[in-house]
Amino acid sequence: MSELAWSIYRASGERSERRPGFAGYAYRELSSKKVKDFEFTLPVESSDKHDQLRSFILGIREARSDEDAKRIVDILLFELEAPYSNKALRTAATPLGLQTALLQDLRGITGKNNPANLALILEQMYALGGGKASMASQWASAMTEAQGGGMPGWIDEFYAQVLPSNLADVVLSIGSLGPSHRVEDLRTPTWLSNLEGNPFKWLATSWDRLCDSGWIDSMPRRRWTDWAACVARTGLACGYMFEMHLYRRLGAALISDEDPDDVVRQLLNDGKRLFSWDDQVPRSAADVGPVVTQLASAGSACMKLIHDLVSDEGLDFPAMCEFDDDPNGLVAWLAAARAARGGVPDLQGKVARALAAKKAGPANNTWEMIRYSLLSRASDGEQDLYGVLRSAGRYTWVEPGQEWLVTVSSLQAERPGQLSRLTDLGASLSALGIDASQRTIVSRLESYGLARSSHDADDALEIMPGF
Amino acid sequence: MIYPTWILERSFGGLGVAVSPLNGALQSRWPDGRSSPMSAEACQAMMIACSAADNLGPAHMVFLVGGAGNGKSKLAADVVACVNGTARDEPSAFAQRCYAFDLPNGRGLRVVNDATIPPADKQEFALQRDIVDALEAGDHFLGCINRGVLIGERQEPDSLENDNNRVASAIISWLLEGELPALPTGNAEIKTAGESEDASENYGFARIRIAGNLVAVVHLVYMDNASLLEEWPESEPATRTDAALPSCQPKVTPLLDRERGEVESAFEGCLSKLASGYLNDLPAENLDPVRSNTLSLSNTSVARGWCSVMRGAEILSGTHFSYRELWALASHSIIGPLASEALGELQKHVQLQQDRVRNGNPQEQVRSAIALGNLRAHMLLFDAGRRKQGDEAGDFGWPETSSDALKAIQFADPLKHFGPRESVETSFLDEAINGLKDGHLPGASLAETDKLVRYYWTPLDARIEEIVSHAVNATGENSLTLKDRSRVLSWYGRYLYRLKALASGWPAHVSIVSEWQNTWIDAHLGRRMNPDLEDAVLDILAPLGDDGRTTYFTFLQPRVSAGDNSANKVRIEIPRQDVLVGMTTSGDRLDLAISLRSQSGGTPSAFTTLDFHLLREAMARQGGHGFTDSLLVIEPRIERLRAAMVATQIRSAGSRSRYGFSDRRGLVKG
Numbered sequence A: 001m002s003e004l005a006w007s008i009y010r011a012s013g014e015r016s017e018r019r020p021g022f023a024g025y026a027y028r029e030l031s032s033k034k035v036k037d038f039e040f041t042l043p044v045e046s047s048d049k050h051d052q053l054r055s056f057i058l059g060i061r062e063a064r065s066d067e068d069a070k071r072i073v074d075i076l077l078f079e080l081e082a083p084y085s086n087k088a089l090r091t092a093a094t095p096l097g098l099q100t101a102l103l104q105d106l107r108g109i110t111g112k113n114n115p116a117n118l119a120l121i122l123e124q125m126y127a128l129g130g131g132k133a134s135m136a137s138q139w140a141s142a143m144t145e146a147q148g149g150g151m152p153g154w155i156d157e158f159y160a161q162v163l164p165s166n167l168a169d170v171v172l173s174i175g176s177l178g179p180s181h182r183v184e185d186l187r188t189p190t191w192l193s194n195l196e197g198n199p200f201k202w203l204a205t206s207w208d209r210l211c212d213s214g215w216i217d218s219m220p221r222r223r224w225t226d227w228a229a230c231v232a233r234t235g236l237a238c239g240y241m242f243e244m245h246l247y248r249r250l251g252a253a254l255i256s257d258e259d260p261d262d263v264v265r266q267l268l269n270d271g272k273r274l275f276s277w278d279d280q281v282p283r284s285a286a287d288v289g290p291v292v293t294q295l296a297s298a299g300s301a302c303m304k305l306i307h308d309l310v311s312d313e314g315l316d317f318p319a320m321c322e323f324d325d326d327p328n329g330l331v332a333w334l335a336a337a338r339a340a341r342g343g344v345p346d347l348q349g350k351v352a353r354a355l356a357a358k359k360a361g362p363a364n365n366t367w368e369m370i371r372y373s374l375l376s377r378a379s380d381g382e383q384d385l386y387g388v389l390r391s392a393g394r395y396t397w398v399e400p401g402q403e404w405l406v407t408v409s410s411l412q413a414e415r416p417g418q419l420s421r422l423t424d425l426g427a428s429l430s431a432l433g434i435d436a437s438q439r440t441i442v443s444r445l446e447s448y449g450l451a452r453s454s455h456d457a458d459d460a461l462e463i464m465p466g467f
Numbered sequence B: 001m002i003y004p005t006w007i008l009e010r011s012f013g014g015l016g017v018a019v020s021p022l023n024g025a026l027q028s029r030w031p032d033g034r035s036s037p038m039s040a041e042a043c044q045a046m047m048i049a050c051s052a053a054d055n056l057g058p059a060h061m062v063f064l065v066g067g068a069g070n071g072k073s074k075l076a077a078d079v080v081a082c083v084n085g086t087a088r089d090e091p092s093a094f095a096q097r098c099y100a101f102d103l104p105n106g107r108g109l110r111v112v113n114d115a116t117i118p119p120a121d122k123q124e125f126a127l128q129r130d131i132v133d134a135l136e137a138g139d140h141f142l143g144c145i146n147r148g149v150l151i152g153e154r155q156e157p158d159s160l161e162n163d164n165n166r167v168a169s170a171i172i173s174w175l176l177e178g179e180l181p182a183l184p185t186g187n188a189e190i191k192t193a194g195e196s197e198d199a200s201e202n203y204g205f206a207r208i209r210i211a212g213n214l215v216a217v218v219h220l221v222y223m224d225n226a227s228l229l230e231e232w233p234e235s236e237p238a239t240r241t242d243a244a245l246p247s248c249q250p251k252v253t254p255l256l257d258r259e260r261g262e263v264e265s266a267f268e269g270c271l272s273k274l275a276s277g278y279l280n281d282l283p284a285e286n287l288d289p290v291r292s293n294t295l296s297l298s299n300t301s302v303a304r305g306w307c308s309v310m311r312g313a314e315i316l317s318g319t320h321f322s323y324r325e326l327w328a329l330a331s332h333s334i335i336g337p338l339a340s341e342a343l344g345e346l347q348k349h350v351q352l353q354q355d356r357v358r359n360g361n362p363q364e365q366v367r368s369a370i371a372l373g374n375l376r377a378h379m380l381l382f383d384a385g386r387r388k389q390g391d392e393a394g395d396f397g398w399p400e401t402s403s404d405a406l407k408a409i410q411f412a413d414p415l416k417h418f419g420p421r422e423s424v425e426t427s428f429l430d431e432a433i434n435g436l437k438d439g440h441l442p443g444a445s446l447a448e449t450d451k452l453v454r455y456y457w458t459p460l461d462a463r464i465e466e467i468v469s470h471a472v473n474a475t476g477e478n479s480l481t482l483k484d485r486s487r488v489l490s491w492y493g494r495y496l497y498r499l500k501a502l503a504s505g506w507p508a509h510v511s512i513v514s515e516w517q518n519t520w521i522d523a524h525l526g527r528r529m530n531p532d533l534e535d536a537v538l539d540i541l542a543p544l545g546d547d548g549r550t551t552y553f554t555f556l557q558p559r560v561s562a563g564d565n566s567a568n569k570v571r572i573e574i575p576r577q578d579v580l581v582g583m584t585t586s587g588d589r590l591d592l593a594i595s596l597r598s599q600s601g602g603t604p605s606a607f608t609t610l611d612f613h614l615l616r617e618a619m620a621r622q623g624g625h626g627f628t629d630s631l632l633v634i635e636p637r638i639e640r641l642r643a644a645m646v647a648t649q650i651r652s653a654g655s656r657s658r659y660g661f662s663d664r665r666g667l668v669k670g
Helices: A001-011 A048-059 A067-081 A107-110 A116-126 A136-147 A155-164 A165-180 A199-210 A221-254 A259-273 A288-309 A329-343 A347-355 A361-374 A402-410 A420-431 A437-445 B005-010 B039-050 B072-083 B126-139 B146-155 B164-176 B268-280 B289-297 B302-316 B323-335 B342-359 B362-373 B378-381 B403-413 B422-438 B441-451 B451-458 B459-473 B484-502 B510-524 B529-539 B610-624 B630-656
Strands: A022-026 A038-042 A275-277 A389-392 A393-398 A435-436 B059-065 B098-102 B109-110 B140-145 B187-193 B203-211 B211-223 B550-552 B570-571 B579-586 B590-594 B606-609 B658-663 B664-668
Touching: A001 A107, A001 A116, A001 A136, A001 A165, A022 A107, A038 B484, A048 A067, A048 A155, A067 A155, A067 B570, A067 B658, A067 B664, A116 A136, A116 A199, A116 A221, A136 A165, A136 A199, A155 B630, A165 B550, A199 A221, A199 A420, A221 A259, A221 A288, A221 A361, A221 A402, A259 A329, A259 A420, A259 A435, A275 A393, A288 A361, A288 A393, A402 A420, A402 A437, A420 A437, A420 B140, A420 B146, A435 A437, B005 B323, B039 B059, B039 B072, B039 B140, B039 B211, B059 B126, B059 B164, B072 B098, B072 B109, B072 B140, B109 B126, B126 B140, B126 B146, B126 B164, B140 B146, B146 B164, B146 B441, B164 B187, B164 B203, B164 B211, B268 B289, B268 B302, B268 B323, B289 B302, B289 B323, B289 B342, B289 B378, B289 B459, B302 B323, B302 B403, B302 B451, B302 B484, B302 B510, B302 B610, B323 B378, B323 B403, B342 B362, B362 B459, B362 B484, B378 B403, B378 B484, B422 B441, B422 B459, B422 B484, B441 B451, B441 B459, B441 B484, B451 B484, B451 B590, B459 B484, B510 B579, B510 B590, B510 B610, B529 B579, B529 B610, B529 B630, B550 B630, B570 B630, B590 B630, B606 B630, B610 B630
Parallel strands: A022 A038, A275 A435, B059 B140, B059 B211, B109 B140
Antiparallel strands: A389 A393, B098 B109, B187 B203, B203 B211, B550 B570, B570 B658, B579 B590, B590 B606, B658 B664
């Protein structure tokens, strides 16, 4: 969300003057070694900012003495800090509002000079899913239009003041440009928009619902922020998996003679069950670690192979984007690619090597991205309630955190308070590539108190929304 | 002798469980149960309308809403059998979504038998289209509908253009939510009428007018709102079919009420008739457990007790038993979870055990007596078909059987929690069973003093008790090892406990079940919750903090909790006196609606179902000693309720809220 917020500002084209060597914003410093020139946004004691916050607390009479005010300021600043891992060097603030989202940026958090453009990746996925506007604008509108929004007004004001004064113009420009912010020139292939149930569509629908339909007012803001992060990280990872799956299978299909229609139908079907989830299956059998590794390595290698073929001008190999307007684009591309394959020397060998590729280079990043987004991140003995995978020892298996299932199943309903059905949940899960056993989902829903009396048995089981 | 196989037709997974409108004549061996309150009446109205001499009156629409196995298709079959219609399509061997008939008076009748079957063209809003088609043609319409279909068909009437479409979508929302949405102004109008507007949860009636003309009347019946294990009073006969029918309310009688023994629950007659029907097909053999089961269950009082235990299971697990499930449970109680030819095996097993009981040595006798005892209804119900823990030698090898209904029954096993006042009943029975060692016969003497036990008690039970008593008292070379002796005693203890509980109608936690029923009645009558119980529920939802006076919750954490005071936290106060707990019933479900006084009207901030676990936890707190293992079950729900309350408080109380702050040094004065 921080990146989404910053992306609006970056798009405005304004650049504030930065001192040379500036490495990014982060909330608090954890290591004592000074490596780069980060700016930490947590107001330190006895700074002007801290004094300003203290007077604010005294001014609204939440505290009676200066001593109490100081403690309250510290408590609120402490509560703002997002959970971090043992290895972290810098922390981030929980992006509860426009201002708090700006208390860090991706450079500050990762320490990299050129981190991946996460906001753009998300926006691309959201656009692929046919989202209404842009993820950033939807989020910014939710923030500005919330009615109370699960956040006491004075705390909102307090946190707004935490932001360093030199970023005030950033907030202003986000406030004015945010709701109309659009990302141009994103690909939206027709064949994908026609495809029922894919992770991009899930991401776009869930995000639009979360931001526009009163959810923000029906739960504490912190919970809403967690849900938003959950939707983003799930959509991101599952989107990647889907893409890798697509490339891997198309790569393999280049050298086969199976009917392109069948290939595509089969691959889309298989895309609905990349992972299987059944609590009854022992961990060794439910291990999805190899699936992720294989998708990332073979998928990236096939993607690279196809890109190389396309960019080799001597080959006249068709690019996928040429078929974006074709409702049956994938099939058409495959047929065209096969027609061009005669000119490719040793295609057989190239494909075989790509499919057997080891995890290296870009595949590592993809692998990392998928695992990092889906794996449950436990910190300080606190469970990650929004993870999808858990791992211990050699095995990684599907075991979503409690709130993950609550989030996914609640966002099937358009508004808070609306019921949905088990069939819908099954459809959402398979859109994300998760093939879940009905028994498992039902018993989970029951234990979280979301399933409502099941007399209209089977798929018609009613699911209550979380709020 | 041969066990007749017809009893398996309706066992779990049996073949005779589904009905289609064209196979009207049903298996004759099975007694007919009563239809859900108002459903037969609504179908009667439909039959009268179908056989009207002319086709001038309004079209009749009857919607039977509910899950599978509640008798919707059976009623539809009855209507079809009676109206003398001609099918428009060729009959098919497969169940179809829709059947259309031409009636003698020139009108049509459409029957949607199973709305879950998609139409041939896979159209999305298929039910809506079915209704529109009937409205356009002026046909009568009978729909058997389960709720899942309705959720998928919900649409805002405003978004539709055509009058009939709007009416159809309004009907669908009505079926789903129990309230008719307002139609946008236009030609079409649909209005509820009669006492059904608020009085009855099972039945609704509405009139549809297009351009002021009455075109159709709608009878809506919820098939699964009333428990089959409670009393269904007879309704008054209807005087006209195009007006709301006189409604009749099912009555709920708490299990521990004195009248419970005197009221007839809807399924009771089915069970006793089934048992006596099967009994007639069995040869007289005193040591046959299957025959003993039919003998016991054909007694009305025993059937009543059985129904009470099933009712308990229903409430404890928050499910609804349909006819289909109850028939299966009934046959399970008589013959166990058998699916097919295994009846012959069971027969052989029984004969072998009988033979050993008669002629075996004392050890064999006692083993076989136990094996026969395990086939008695009160043992079969809770044990048969369960995954085996250890291998009980000599037991019949039941196929492993699992279903939600069976799980619910096993959850209600009286061995878990026995009798209305557990300690009293337990010590009484324990003492009686102890008497075995002194040569007393506790079961037989219980049967003399307790008439419910007497109705259940059969010669087989008496024989088993004699053998057991003999075995535990035998000395010399025939005596059992100490270990075997205690095993036999403990088995007999289980046997007698369950026997007494089934005969008396005591499921596990019978006092909680009874309290739930009382609370349901209060809610149904629109009364306030019993104040002690309300306090206990509040105690779970909004526990008082360390100072014993106020309730504060964290809200900047991933979880909303009361939290401890030694961490850096900010909390918001939810004033306990501002939390209002309302109750609503929806069929057999009891919902709590939580709202805050600061809310200006509107919908409550959160809903939850008052189920066994929540009630049990609350009742434990009522007694002041708190915490049962149910707390774990309800924790996630409670957390969400608190989060919703916090969101409401933030939204509606604004700057009036109080906050509390704490850090490692403790509370900060806010």
